[in-house]
Amino acid sequence: MATKPIPFAELLKSAPKNWGRFGPDDEIGALNFLTKEEVLRGIRSVKSGKVFTLGVPLARPGGDPLYPSRSQPIRTMAMDKGFYLNGTATPFPGGMEYADDVITMFLQGTTQYDALGHVWHGDTLYNGYDAKTTMGGLQKCSIEPIANHGVVGRAVLLDAARYRGKANLDAGERITLDDMLEIAKQQNSPIEKHDIILIHTGWLKRFYDKGFEGIFPGGAFNEPGLGYSPELVKWFHEMEIPSLGTDTIASEQTSHEESGTMIPLHMALLHYQGVIFNEIDWLHDLAEDCAKDSQYTFLFVGSPLKVVGGAGSPVNPVVIK
């Protein structure tokens, strides 16, 4: 038996891949499944016109939820009423004054999309590009082509917390493929081919209730979520799932005990299949509403910024029910 951690090249040697499937120049992966027809399928899922925005507050006093290696966003003023009160600034002709601000942030330091070149193992990015093309800015598989395309289609919310009968999954708790299918069944919202999948774990709400300790209990990064299995990976491939979003920082169960690896779905889904990962979504209000009206499917519009060479981008996804 292999020594842990099992290298991804070994663990995933038989895993399905979409490299080359969409041509040698492809940089958007499973987003290719979101054709005009799928957009119309999303449009048809709209019933009442209710809108939910899934971004979290950004540059909040007290801090934002983000991966520990990233710094908190810093937003500061470049212009405000104070500049006029003391003569630093002069109003425009007619008397207009304005406020203006600057932000410094990790592009993935809030609700965000990963580019397909955000992660890899060995020397090769999604679709076979050289990983050295990431140096100094992603020449390939940046967030820009994803932002050019947009993420528009039908989505289904899977309320894993409600399924488990608690406010949130526990640290490290796993959701399996069977769980996913069972949740969809109990919700009476079967997952269709090409559906965008959102998974509500309740984990993110712990941040706003309990602070950093809520999502890093004891200082550890050990999120609950969808857990790797060959069956799950195969199912995503067969269902041609374009995108996965959750209310955690990495959108999957952090540690895969059986293989000793960390966040293996970033490899098996994002890197191999080109599934677009959407992270740190605020799903609480949406999940509450779905529980009330029993409508778990809707139009989803995710639109990251066209950051040239960017490994990711902040986003405020929109759900229209």
Next chain:
Amino acid sequence: MATKPIPFAELLKSAPKNWGRFGPDDEIGALNFLTKEEVLRGIRSVKSGKVFTLGVPLARPGGDPLYPSRSQPIRTMAMDKGFYLNGTATPFPGGMEYADDVITMFLQGTTQYDALGHVWHGDTLYNGYDAKTTMGGLQKCSIEPIANHGVVGRAVLLDAARYRGKANLDAGERITLDDMLEIAKQQNSPIEKHDIILIHTGWLKRFYDKGFEGIFPGGAFNEPGLGYSPELVKWFHEMEIPSLGTDTIASEQTSHEESGTMIPLHMALLHYQGVIFNEIDWLHDLAEDCAKDSQYTFLFVGSPLKVVGGAGSPVNPVVIK
């Protein structure tokens, strides 16, 4: 006759206002018009499922189009393949490596939304809040409530460049209310109450064709666009227009010669009526497509980031035809 510039308090003393109309705590202005019913009206305008994203490239080598008092966005790498090649970074268990980046930017230094507290004259913001609440971050009328709500509804594109028979309007060229109505008529796309209005001037394309000289000819900031008139302002009020977007930096004719003021629609529409301004939209491809299929109305989804206290936010608006 008044000496120019005529102060806005004088010029706009009879202009219609929405202050108080949506309650004393309102911070989203004309966005209140975008109810569930209006969302459904937008949904119904979708025909083919074609998607357009209106953001411009961000942090482009060579520079981005932005207002001269703002600095160019700076995007730099915090992690890439180079960090692994020389041992600066260690792969995750299993072998995952990643790229990560940081951005410093003016929040309005690319395609963006203005918050309602972004501009004012005198001491008072939209809805009567004290302008001193902008100091250190917008306590009132920040971009956050706009981002919470989302900008979702039916939009109409008015192709002013095509109407004038040229690739782009000239520096300082005015579009009047009559022009707007005539464009809509010629396009066979009558403007309905509560429509989001997009105006294509062709101006922004000059930046990508000719560089900074293209949009600041001779170093001057003198954009074409919708020009102030009492009639225009009254029409916006009666039509209850929620939002205005264009392919210029300030979304209106820069100088109003008759009054000697600058960007008076920021006062008459944004500040007085709470119309949400969306700026630096890439409308070229959309306008080309509308000319081909004669469909000038569609679903519009604008979703700025929930920047706490922010005077504005970058955005990548989505159009679904």
Next chain:
Amino acid sequence: MATKPIPFAELLKSAPKNWGRFGPDDEIGALNFLTKEEVLRGIRSVKSGKVFTLGVPLARPGGDPLYPSRSQPIRTMAMDKGFYLNGTATPFPGGMEYADDVITMFLQGTTQYDALGHVWHGDTLYNGYDAKTTMGGLQKCSIEPIANHGVVGRAVLLDAARYRGKANLDAGERITLDDMLEIAKQQNSPIEKHDIILIHTGWLKRFYDKGFEGIFPGGAFNEPGLGYSPELVKWFHEMEIPSLGTDTIASEQTSHEESGTMIPLHMALLHYQGVIFNEIDWLHDLAEDCAKDSQYTFLFVGSPLKVVGGAGSPVNPVVIK
């Protein structure tokens, strides 16, 4: 008896002030005492030519010591060998390649000087300027005039940790005027008029030994250092001390229990007398050396950056023994 905290206007109503002493336009305070003669006195204190630099490492992986309301510095690459390896960058004619980097930091987020406009109480800055002149950037009493002048003179190191017979003072531990004078006496290094004073508490070394817990035990900000007393304040005034530097974040005992105030020396010395505060100095190696050669006085050269409107500046002070 007054209720705690006693307002500074009350606590310091009889405290000596240098406002107006150096003219109505003065922005450098006690730095005025550092005349050419004092520079020469510093020069004469040099014996061996040994050099010590007092800055701490900046943007260190693992974090830097700084006041909790400030964010960690972020340093990222704008150019390095990786950009050439993958063709992102082209060498200069002849073949030169280069590395370049960008930093985002609080100007006081490392070893630093405070500007005289950095702190105040009520509505008035040092020398009587309106505190509203700080809005949007310090129009008065910024770090720029201090940086123009430079901080050059004779300094004396007072090793408070050694005096107390331990590696570092404890959290909240006070050094009194009598302690200062006794330390100088035991060191055989009497403090002269116009001496720059450096106080070694050993506190900063706890950060590098024990991390954030070392300097924020239990999450509290409670530093040891010089403690407020009317006598101490009077002594500084009579001795015309130009500058005070220590190896803590705020260069004084954090809490003054008797008055219930926080960092009162920032008011009594910096704000009232214009004493220039220098914080987060690395004094460990210097103190070790002074203990060895018994030379506790030397030339000091402090040279913050000329940040226009800056409330402070990073610095790497130089000691020449």
Next chain:
Amino acid sequence: MATKPIPFAELLKSAPKNWGRFGPDDEIGALNFLTKEEVLRGIRSVKSGKVFTLGVPLARPGGDPLYPSRSQPIRTMAMDKGFYLNGTATPFPGGMEYADDVITMFLQGTTQYDALGHVWHGDTLYNGYDAKTTMGGLQKCSIEPIANHGVVGRAVLLDAARYRGKANLDAGERITLDDMLEIAKQQNSPIEKHDIILIHTGWLKRFYDKGFEGIFPGGAFNEPGLGYSPELVKWFHEMEIPSLGTDTIASEQTSHEESGTMIPLHMALLHYQGVIFNEIDWLHDLAEDCAKDSQYTFLFVGSPLKVVGGAGSPVNPVVIK
């Protein structure tokens, strides 16, 4: 004859090198020449106690002089009186309020030092380190060891502008070795072994007089300064010059016509000999003073920040005459 540009490997194949001279772990190059004895020589050059600070204003409204690929520094407020006026911030116990600010800047975007790993050709840094060690931050030859050491010694100012009888050298104008020696002779200030050399060209003053056009006439980067020749390079090696500073952005004549290369002294002096380059010094006031008192030699104290992995650092050098 070789085709231009002649590669540096060819042009400098016989040029003197200090690689290995100071041991295999050396990262400070010619700074090793600045021993305690040289510090004392600098101390002895002090006559009157006059102090000059050589930094330029940083983050100035209107812009700073910097290399065109770098962005202007952005300084913004994180705290000021405005935050207290509107209740955003609460005074400390006792009533202290404060101002605080944040900067984003290129580390070489103002008066600065280059690290020895800032430039190279081919695959190798100063002293033989692999150029790939620059990726993600300089593991070798960063500015940190230079900042730990400090740049302290005797310096000589060579007033090339005065020598040529004009306010400033012209664009691209060359100073040769013979010029240097003749300037020193005319000034009656012979250059001694281990002297820090400062060259006044007057070029930088054009920026403050004429704006960007003053130093980038017609948009070109074509600075005057010391020009490459094998003799000059040999002389620097024999004289063991530790550091070179000037009032231009790159501290040397930009283009070397004979070889078709750009800034060859960055290779021949900095990269091969480990000479520490100091750029964008404000030398105008110092040069005026030297002309008056005929004292062209003095103590120099340069103290960049200890930026971990930094390719350079801002600095405000101090001259004591």
